[in-house]
Amino acid sequence: MTHLLSLADLSPGDLDAILALAEDAPAPVLAGKGAALYFEKPSARTRNSMELAVHQLGGHPVYLTPGELGIGTRESVEDIARTLACFHGVICARVFDHGLLEALAAASPVPVVNMLSGSDHPLQALADLLTIRQLCGGIEGVKVAYVGDGDNNVARSLAQGCAMLGAALTIVAPEGYQLSDAPAGVAQTADLAAVEGADIVYTDVWVSMGQDSEAERRNADLHAYQVNDALMARAPQAHFLHCLPARRGEEVTASVIDGPRSAVWRQAENRMHSARGALMWLLQKD
Numbered sequence: 001m002t003h004l005l006s007l008a009d010l011s012p013g014d015l016d017a018i019l020a021l022a023e024d025a026p027a028p029v030l031a032g033k034g035a036a037l038y039f040e041k042p043s044a045r046t047r048n049s050m051e052l053a054v055h056q057l058g059g060h061p062v063y064l065t066p067g068e069l070g071i072g073t074r075e076s077v078e079d080i081a082r083t084l085a086c087f088h089g090v091i092c093a094r095v096f097d098h099g100l101l102e103a104l105a106a107a108s109p110v111p112v113v114n115m116l117s118g119s120d121h122p123l124q125a126l127a128d129l130l131t132i133r134q135l136c137g138g139i140e141g142v143k144v145a146y147v148g149d150g151d152n153n154v155a156r157s158l159a160q161g162c163a164m165l166g167a168a169l170t171i172v173a174p175e176g177y178q179l180s181d182a183p184a185g186v187a188q189t190a191d192l193a194a195v196e197g198a199d200i201v202y203t204d205v206w207v208s209m210g211q212d213s214e215a216e217r218r219n220a221d222l223h224a225y226q227v228n229d230a231l232m233a234r235a236p237q238a239h240f241l242h243c244l245p246a247r248r249g250e251e252v253t254a255s256v257i258d259g260p261r262s263a264v265w266r267q268a269e270n271r272m273h274s275a276r277g278a279l280m281w282l283l284q285k286d
Ligand code: CP
Pocket: 042, 043, 044, 045, 046, 047, 116, 124, 243, 244, 245
């Protein structure tokens, strides 16, 4: 059984196949089946893009919350996985603890998909790569500068995807905010001059979901890494990307995210196309 918990689970060939399927016509791989969508954290893009992708593949999405399932309190994670697999062709989950996804995957006879965990956000990275390919005409050799909190779920999955497909990613972040497990080929520096020559400038929030108690320290530590007009002027040909939600005035200014070089709405729409590609790939595979 193939699961999608991290982009590190995939080969470069798998990643290419998913990106190709993202731009293919949908096949009814979920006809007559459901897709369980379990959320421990809020979501605008992921829930909506997944519900639509499931619908386009002939399936029926069922939105589930911790209060409903009671994983580990009302019922064991193993029994929940087996139960959901009676109805659903795929089990998708957004969780705090990545270990819960691994426990679901270990017990599930159907594919398990990570819709964001504390460590990874593979569906976001698929949309990011698709967007980069559309904007730059390819991925290999594209210069990507990820600025800000470089040790979060979005940065980790983007780094894995860039390394696999040969994009030249530099994480531009202060000490303590660089990716703790950067793949080979990913550069890291605290020096903002590294954005010079970038084709893509990417950022994410400084305070991720679940980190609210650290907000004051994180905002102070990352203050100098705001993506603003002065920073974008160092990379005159760069497009701007952000996974969203964004905090204007913190990690990015309104002038950049709402400006002519921003491709964040195309990137958000690509969440649906890339999610559909990922589901088609998983469900046609086994
Ligand atoms: N980018 C992203 O995952 O957005 P949501 O948290 O709204 O799903």
